[in-house]
Amino acid sequence: MRLSNLADYAVLTMSAAARHCGGGRTSASELAAETGLPVPTVQKLVSKLSAAGLLRSTRGAGGGLQLARPAAAISVADIVEAVEGPIALTACIDGGTCVVDHDCSVRSHWPVINDALRGALAAIPLTQLGTHPAPAKEMA
DSSP, X not given: OOOOHHHHHHHHHHXXXXXXXXXXXXXXXXXXXXXXXXXXXXXXXXXXXXXXXXEEEEOSTTOEXXXXXXXXXXXXXXXXXXXXXXXXXXXXXXXXOOTTGXXXXXXXXXXXXXXXXXXXXXXXXXXXGGSOOOOOOOOX
16 A cells, blocks of 8 residues: 555644744745745645644734644644545445455454554654654564
């Protein structure tokens, strides 16, 4: 499984926006400069993230972009779903059709697997993305 570039860039953009969360506002241009992403891409992301209630945009003097809620209350799952829609690993998770639908021995297990993945992403708050992760444990 691989996230789209847009979902990856959304996480990067939200992480940059979180660094301004002391009440400060930023702009799409500033976020683009901080992340190295093209301004049109950041503008597209700002639109999607605002529509999802993750960013708030204020016009006028003193306006700009800021997180719509505390960084600790925004998860990686929230960000990915703002761009990609609901997380669904297989077609049968979101009601799609499957060639082996009538004789699938694992269909009943996919919701559990999907929920585990979504839960893992939901357990990572935006605040954690500003810290360096612990080294991965090697498997024996």
